[in-house]
Amino acid sequence: MSHINRVIEYLDNIYSKYFSSFMPLNEYEEFILLSAVYLHDIGFYLHKKSDLENFCIWKHIELDLSNRQEFYRKMHPWISAYWIFSNLTNCSTLPQIFFGEQNLGYCVMEIIISHGINFWEFPYYHDELFLCNHKIRVLYLSYLLCLADTLDCDKRRNEDTHLNMLKQYNVQDKIFFRYHNYIKKIKLNKSKIYFYICIPPIATKNDKQIFDRFYIVKMTEWLVTLLKQGELLFSHINKPLNLKLHITSSIIEEEPTREEFDYIKKHLI
Known part of the structure; x- marks a missing residue:
């Protein structure tokens, strides 16, 4: 519900x-x-x-x-x-x-x-x-x-799960839990959909590339596809809906584990 x-x-x-x-x-x-x-x-x-x-x-x-x-x-x-x-x-x-x-x-x-x-x-x-x-x-x-x-993909999806419970999750569930956790707020203003995302600082360049390809590009891919289709399907609307990402970084955010990075690289991108 x-x-x-x-x-x-x-x-x-x-x-x-x-x-x-x-x-x-x-x-x-x-x-x-x-x-x-x-x-x-x-x-x-x-x-x-x-x-x-x-x-x-x-x-x-x-x-x-x-x-x-x-x-x-x-x-x-x-x-x-x-x-x-x-x-x-x-x-x-x-x-x-x-x-x-x-x-x-x-x-x-x-x-x-x-x-x-x-x-x-x-x-x-x-x-x-x-x-x-x-x-x-x-x-x-x-x-x-x-x-x-x-x-419906912001941190509220995790409201019934505490970070300490992550240990019980399989690796894929942990990955998607983090995705929702990084999205702090989604706001609509006229024809703009704003994603307010806070991500952890990533130590290595390779891991940063994996992180961005999955958590920024791959995980917003379906939404971008929907918005593009909406522009085609409802072409009579002068201002199409657009996605705007507002990305910040904080040491408070926990980065994915080595196991998660390896799983993302092998199976999800």
């Missing part, structure tokens, strides 16, 4: 400070978008093996839980959508998570799936639907969800 609340906070900021004057939402779009925000990650909570097997039949894939964390990371948007589909069609005993008109539910499914794919590459997302005499801009709603979800 803390993640959902932050996504809604960013969504409200993006919409009210930027999109609302250019592309106001109607009440049906608002319902679909907020439903998608609340349900977009619920797929992480479908754990019963028989339910996962039914999901894989629906998705036409093999169930492979050899790396459970990776399976959920890749599949949770579709699992979330499948859960709604099961509710809409009464084809399983899964708990009811979506209450609403069936056609709206199918739209919610598509918006949720969008945060697991390059949605702008699929023709369906460019179609305009009409439900109950209201236009539903699936592409626009998908963009809003994905952008708000991506912006």
Whole structure:
């Protein structure tokens, strides 16, 4: 719920400070978008093996839980959508998570799936639907969800975890914990998204290159891609959204360990 609340906070900021004057939402779009925000990650909570097997039949894939964390990371948007589909069609005993008109539910499914794919590459997302005499801009709603979800990457994501607990984490989780910890604040001002980042001083030139390639370039890559796509998709807006990085350095910040640097170099860049 803390993640959902932050996504809604960013969504409200993006919409009210930027999109609302250019592309106001109607009440049906608002319902679909907020439903998608609340349900977009619920797929992480479908754990019963028989339910996962039914999901894989629906998705036409093999169930492979050899790396459970990776399976959920890749599949949770579709699992979330499948859960709604099961509710809409009464084809399983899964708990009811979506209450609403069936056609709206199918739209919610598509918006949720969008945060697991390059949605702008699929023709369906460019179609305009009409439900109950209201236009539903699936592409626009998908963009809003994905952008708000991506912006939830500052230190608040770590609020339930203390630095001392890092010892219990595997190396990849430690790396991503640090990424969020370095981002102190994200602020929106008109067409600018400001990332306020505080990083540790890095001892060697080689490690500094690894650090910058991953923590500065790689970890903002998806957001930059989204912003570039937004410039293309909403070309009628005169001032496109831009990312601005405000980077400072402090000895208070802890640099990655040797193990983390080696893992980043080998697996993540």
